[in-house]
Amino acid sequence: MIPADFDYVAPESIEDAVAALRDGGEDAKIIAGGHSLLPLMKLRLAAPTLLVDLRRIPGLSGIERSNGGYKLGAMTCHHLVAMEEGLGAAALAAATIADQQVRNRGTIGGTLAHGDPASDMPALLLAYDGTVSVTGPNGEREIAAADLFEDYLTTSIGDDEIITSVTLPALEGYGHAYQKFNRRQEDWAMAAVSASVKKASDGSCEDVRVGLTHMASVPLRATAVEEALRGGGLDANTIAHAAEQAAEGTSPPADLNATADYKRHLARVLCRRALEEAVAGA
Ligand SMILES: Cc1cc2nc3c(=O)[nH]c(=O)nc-3n(C[C@H](O)[C@H](O)[C@H](O)COP(=O)(O)OP(=O)(O)OC[C@H]3O[C@@H](n4cnc5c(N)ncnc54)[C@H](O)[C@@H]3O)c2cc1C
Numbered sequence: 001m002i003p004a005d006f007d008y009v010a011p012e013s014i015e016d017a018v019a020a021l022r023d024g025g026e027d028a029k030i031i032a033g034g035h036s037l038l039p040l041m042k043l044r045l046a047a048p049t050l051l052v053d054l055r056r057i058p059g060l061s062g063i064e065r066s067n068g069g070y071k072l073g074a075m076t077c078h079h080l081v082a083m084e085e086g087l088g089a090a091a092l093a094a095a096t097i098a099d100q101q102v103r104n105r106g107t108i109g110g111t112l113a114h115g116d117p118a119s120d121m122p123a124l125l126l127a128y129d130g131t132v133s134v135t136g137p138n139g140e141r142e143i144a145a146a147d148l149f150e151d152y153l154t155t156s157i158g159d160d161e162i163i164t165s166v167t168l169p170a171l172e173g174y175g176h177a178y179q180k181f182n183r184r185q186e187d188w189a190m191a192a193v194s195a196s197v198k199k200a201s202d203g204s205c206e207d208v209r210v211g212l213t214h215m216a217s218v219p220l221r222a223t224a225v226e227e228a229l230r231g232g233g234l235d236a237n238t239i240a241h242a243a244e245q246a247a248e249g250t251s252p253p254a255d256l257n258a259t260a261d262y263k264r265h266l267a268r269v270l271c272r273r274a275l276e277e278a279v280a281g282a
Pocket of ligand 1: 029030032034035037038054074075078096099102105106107108109110111113114118120157161162164186187188189
């Protein structure tokens with residue numbers, strides 16, 4: 001289908017992009033990789049009157065180490081994230097996004113701003129306690145992952161604010177895993193679980209972070225699983241017992257693929273597998 005008519009600008013600075021958004025009003029939209037926005041426009045589920053393209057703004061793409069973590073420019077594509085091994089579970093999750101073409105075009109800023117709970121990176125940002133930097137008419141501010149995702153496709157980013165970068169801690173010394181279940185390879189997740197585990201010197205669990213994809217209208221953290229493991233043993237029985245709590249507090253959407261109950265079952269199974277894999281790599 002053909003999108004409704006729209007105007008298009010490609011400013012060369014963040015300031016000009018913010019000004020274009022402000023002048024364009026509530027129907028102006030940023031376009032990054034276009035791999036979520038353009039399908040919506042073609043289906044006429046979105047009809048922005050102005051697209052503000054970020055691709056000409058220098059310094060928005062690339063990954064650098066900073067203050068014990070990683071700073072990812074908002075326009076960094078999924079492929080580059082997938083190639084950065086130090087990003088652990090975040091890199092593993094990025095590698096599962098769709099196919100190579102989508103990974104080459106889709107961006108970390110775009111997927112986080114879109115706020116789709118079926119997307120892979122939002123739950124990773126949450127599990128990592130990452131932050132996004134946004135710039136708007138009132139300057140720059142940081143938004144913690146826990147404050148970012150408000151509801152289905154709804155974030156706390158203002159209409160006139162632009163994500164400029166994403167910060168993730170390095171999580172060095174952790175083992176990582178990302179278990180994603182879909183009916184066909186390269187599909188969106190029916191459910192997915194990320195696990196990052198750090199062992200103490202006595203082999204017990206020093207820290208654990210578990211993220212849940214597509215298990216509610218927002219990405220979630222499996223806090224009951226984390227609490228069951230933190231400070232305790234990491235043997236197979238303890239992991240299996242903890243993973244049984246993976247669906248606690250979730251409300252997965254039933255759809256053509258599966259019932260909500262089946263998705264809860266998936267979350268428990270994927271959680272056990274992800275934890276076993278992460279512990280083996282820790
Ligand atoms: C066939 C196909 C399969 C896919 N499969 C998966 C999958 O398995 N897993 C997955 O996670 N994703 C999947 N995707 C989505 C893909 O990852 C998209 O790239 C991503 O969701 C959006 O990133 P984008 O850069 O394309 O954003 P765009 O489509 O350009 O923008 C998306 C939204 O974010 C806003 N936005 C973009 N950048 C910014 C910014 N810097 N600051 C503020 N707002 C911004 C836009 O205004 C728009 O509302 C798939 C897409 C396709 C087409």
